[in-house]
Amino acid sequence: MCCTRIEIIGLKGFPDVKxxxxxxxxxxxxxxxxxxxxxxxxxxxxxxxxxxxxxxxIVDLDxxxxxxxxxxxxxxxxxxxxxxxxxxxECREVLKAESGHLIVLTRHGxxxxxxxxxxxxxxxxxxxxxxLPIDPDESAxxxxxxxxxxxxxxxxxxxxxxxxxxxREGVVNFAIGFSGIAPxxxxxxxxxxxGYIMRVTRVCVVDEIAAAAELIMGQGGEGIPVVIMRGxxxxxxxxxxxxxxxxxxxxxxxx
Amino acid sequence: MCCTRIEIIGLKGFPDVKxxxxxxxxxxxxxxxxxxxxxxxxxxxxxxxxxxxxxxxIVDLDxxxxxxxxxxxxxxxxxxxxxxxxxxxECREVLKAESGHLIVLTRHGxxxxxxxxxxxxxxxxxxxxxxLPIDPDESAxxxxxxxxxxxxxxxxxxxxxxxxxxxREGVVNFAIGFSGIAPxxxxxxxxxxxGYIMRVTRVCVVDEIAAAAELIMGQGGEGIPVVIMRGxxxxxxxxxxxxxxxxxxxxxxxx
Numbered sequence: 001m002c003c004t005r006i007e008i009i010g011l012k013g014f015p016d017v018k019x020x021x022x023x024x025x026x027x028x029x030x031x032x033x034x035x036x037x038x039x040x041x042x043x044x045x046x047x048x049x050x051x052x053x054x055x056x057x058i059v060d061l062d063x064x065x066x067x068x069x070x071x072x073x074x075x076x077x078x079x080x081x082x083x084x085x086x087x088x089x090e091c092r093e094v095l096k097a098e099s100g101h102l103i104v105l106t107r108h109g110x111x112x113x114x115x116x117x118x119x120x121x122x123x124x125x126x127x128x129x130x131x132l133p134i135d136p137d138e139s140a141x142x143x144x145x146x147x148x149x150x151x152x153x154x155x156x157x158x159x160x161x162x163x164x165x166x167x168r169e170g171v172v173n174f175a176i177g178f179s180g181i182a183p184x185x186x187x188x189x190x191x192x193x194x195g196y197i198m199r200v201t202r203v204c205v206v207d208e209i210a211a212a213a214e215l216i217m218g219q220g221g222e223g224i225p226v227v228i229m230r231g232x233x234x235x236x237x238x239x240x241x242x243x244x245x246x247x248x249x250x251x252x253x254x255x
Numbered sequence: 256m257c258c259t260r261i262e263i264i265g266l267k268g269f270p271d272v273k274x275x276x277x278x279x280x281x282x283x284x285x286x287x288x289x290x291x292x293x294x295x296x297x298x299x300x301x302x303x304x305x306x307x308x309x310x311x312x313i314v315d316l317d318x319x320x321x322x323x324x325x326x327x328x329x330x331x332x333x334x335x336x337x338x339x340x341x342x343x344x345e346c347r348e349v350l351k352a353e354s355g356h357l358i359v360l361t362r363h364g365x366x367x368x369x370x371x372x373x374x375x376x377x378x379x380x381x382x383x384x385x386x387l388p389i390d391p392d393e394s395a396x397x398x399x400x401x402x403x404x405x406x407x408x409x410x411x412x413x414x415x416x417x418x419x420x421x422x423r424e425g426v427v428n429f430a431i432g433f434s435g436i437a438p439x440x441x442x443x444x445x446x447x448x449x450g451y452i453m454r455v456t457r458v459c460v461v462d463e464i465a466a467a468a469e470l471i472m473g474q475g476g477e478g479i480p481v482v483i484m485r486g487x488x489x490x491x492x493x494x495x496x497x498x499x500x501x502x503x504x505x506x507x508x509x510x
Contacts, residue, residue, distance in 0.1 A: 004267065004471055004479065010259035016448075096508045103508060111422040120456070121447045162458065166421050166509045167366040167502050168429075170439050170459030172466070184425050185473075192376045193271075193478060201375070203417065203469065204425030211427070212467030214458065215487055216259055218440075223448060224259065231263075232470055247424050253351045253358060254421045254509040 006231040009036055010216035010224040016123070017225075019056040024146025027226050036228060038153045043232050044143070045213035047225040048161040048176060049121050049130055051139050057131040058122060059086055073097055083117065083129065090115035090131055095255075106132065109246035110176060112163040121223060132161065136177020137241040144179045156180040156234065160210040160217075166254060173214030175206035175245065182237035183245050204245060205234055261486040264291055265471035265479040271378070272480075274311040279401025282481055291483060293408045298487050299398070300468035302480040303416040303431060304376050304385055306394050312386040313377060314341055328352055338372065338384065345370035345386055350510075361387065364501035365431060367418040376478060387416065391432020392496040399434045411435040411489065415465040415472075421509060428469030430461035430500065437492035438500050459500060460489055 011030045017023070023046065031038055038044070052058065066074065066081035070088055074081030077100050084102065088094070091104035095111065106115045116132040133139045140157040147155055158178045162171040175183070187201040213227040266285045272278070278301065286293055293299070307313065321329065321336035325343055329336030332355050339357065343349070346359035350366065361370045371387040388394045395412040402410055413433040417426040430438070442456040468482040 004265035006263040006467075006470060008261040008263070008467070012259065098508065099506070101508060120451055121449065122451075123449050162456070165459075167507065168459065168462065169500050169502050170457045170462070172459050172462050174423075194376065194378050196375055196377075201417070202425045204420075204423065204427050205470065207423065207425070207427050208466040208470050211463040212261075212263070212470060215261060215460065215463050215467060245424050247422050251354070252422065253353065253356060 004231075006212075006229060008212055008216055009034075009228040009230065011036065011226045011228065012224060014050070014225050017050040017053040019054065019058070021054045022146065023051060023054050024143045025150060027143070028147060028150045030226065031228065038147060038151050038155055038228070039230065040154045041230075041232075042153070042155045043158060043181070043209055043229040043234070044147065044155050045158045045160055045209060045217075045227045045229065046140075046143060047217055047223070048116070048132060048136070048159055049118075050225045051133050051136070051143075051159055052130040053122070055133055055139065057133060058128055059117075059131060060124075060128050061086070062127060073102065077102055083114070083119075086129060086131070087115045087117050090117060108132065108136065108176065108242060110163075110242075112161075116161055116163075116176075132176065133159070137179065138177075140177045140179035154180070156236075158206055158209055158213075160213060162214065173210040173217070175204075175210045175242070177242050178206050178240070180236060180238065181206060182235035182240050185234070205232075206245065259486075261467075261484060263467055263471055264289075264483040264485065266291065266481045266483065267479060269305070269480050272305040272308040274309065274313070276309045277401065278306060278309050279398045280405060282398070283402060283405045285481065286483065293402060293406050293410055293483070294485065295409045296485075296487075297408070297410045298413060298436070298464055298484040298489070299402065299410050300413045300415055300464060300472075300482045300484065301395075301398060302472055302478070303371070303387060303391070303414055304373075305480045306388050306391070306398075306414055307385040308377070310388055310394065312388060313383055314372075314386060315379075315383050316341070317382060328357065332357055338369070338374075341384060341386070342370045342372050345372060363387065363391065363431065363497060365418075365497075367416075371416055371418075371431075387431060388414070392434065393432075395432045395434035409435070411491075413461055413464055413468075415468060417469065428465040428472070430459075430465045430497070432497050433461050433495070435491060435493065436461060437490035437495050440489070460487075461500065 064082040066085040070085035096103040319337040321340040325340035351358040399412040
């Protein structure tokens with residue numbers, strides 16, 4: 001009898017990413033420096049921050065002129081009105097603006113604080129902030145394609161960011177875009193160990209992959225922005241994207 | 256330069272657990288059969304279902320007499336009124352009863368569907384259901400103590416169950432009780448890679464561990480109810496418990 005294994009491998013020594021950097025190429029190079037050759041079926045998890053940096057999604061708050069709404073919200077929440085202005089531009093709708101929190105629905109359909117706009121781990125922090133990629137699925141596709149060009153290997157790419165949760169303390173890493181993988185493992189209609197047909201269980205594996213990767217990624221000065229997971233069982237899907245993971249608003253029970 | 260690694264190891268061949276079974280002893284035995292010797296600092300993740308079975312937290316719906324409220328809710332939601340009765344007995348409060356969903360606040364403070372009462376993977380499924388352990392932190396402590404008695408090794412134990420999330424499709428595995436580990440990795444007040452002092456990031460590592468473990472656990476006929484994670488960096492904490500992860504109601508933004 002042999003156990004089943006997954007390995008989570010954190011790549012050390014990632015350089016400071018600048019606008020225009022080729023993330024796919026960097027991943028292949030840094031993996032090799034870490035003694036890791038990418039393999040077919042590897043899941044490559046990439047922190048949103050380096051994708052945003054490479055795509056130039058960095059904003060200098062000094063160049064932002066806040067609207068009246070942004071001033072009012074900033075005052076109410078104790079936030080820099082220029083930051084609020086950037087958040088408002090990134091979001092489809094403000095869901096909650098209270099107790100110092102600005103929870104919004106982003107253009108991608110994500111529900112998160114500050115539309116994912118974040119000052120940490122950006123050079124010139126506090127004045128310069130990073131925005132989420134415009135289309136994280138497309139970012140994932142591009143990185144995946146580049147890895148394939150350079151190595152011939154068919155990997156999956158998942159781009160992640162940490163968000164809070166409504167009823168639990170602390171943040172957890174979530175998938176915000178992906179390429180090559182079906183987001184769910186579906187048990188609906190399958191028998192359990194006693195033959196009972198399960199009716200509801202659909203596991204969001206891309207979010208579980210994101211969460212697992214964060215255990216190595218960390219977030220501070222020792223950050224590891226790229227993690228490889230090897231041995232994950234998943235279904236390939238060339239057309240899947242974040243949209244499937246976003247719950248349609250008509251199904252929201254909590255507002 | 257060497258990469259950082261975590262291993263997730265699924266133990267195969269777990270027997271059908273019965274009331275009174277010694278889960279700690281079973282884990283040690285099955286680990287050995289899988290060629291795995293537990294080590295200090297291993298994280299042992301245990302699916303709620305086998306803990307509930309060992310603790311006799313199985314209810315025969317045929318023996319339940321539903322209240323008037325349970326009948327009414329059952330009719331409204333299209334659910335078996337006996338199941339609804341069991342859920343009502345397990346919960347502190349019903350938060351949402353609409354669109355076929357019964358979302359409650361459990362006695363532990365968890366917000367989840369059906370108070371975690373579940374018919375899958377219980378012998379006699381459909382008629383017999385499992386309830387969550389009464390005190391999952393205590394269950395974790397007991398399993399951990401037993402593993403220490405039998406092996407001399409100091410491990411962490413995390414008990415998990417899968418729940419849905421308000422704005423995202425699919426379920427994900429969450430920690431519902433744990434022993435030996437601080438639930439959060441805290442970045443508040445620590446510098447990022449540019450020296451910027453982070454103000455808000457507290458990562459809920461026990462939930463990330465739970466999510467990671469589910470990638471191997473699966474849920475169907477091939478379920479692997481116990482997973483070992485090796486190489487996870489965490490802070491030891493002998494006093495920590497689920498209560499810290501539960502967001503105080505006064506902080507809820509979504510209701």
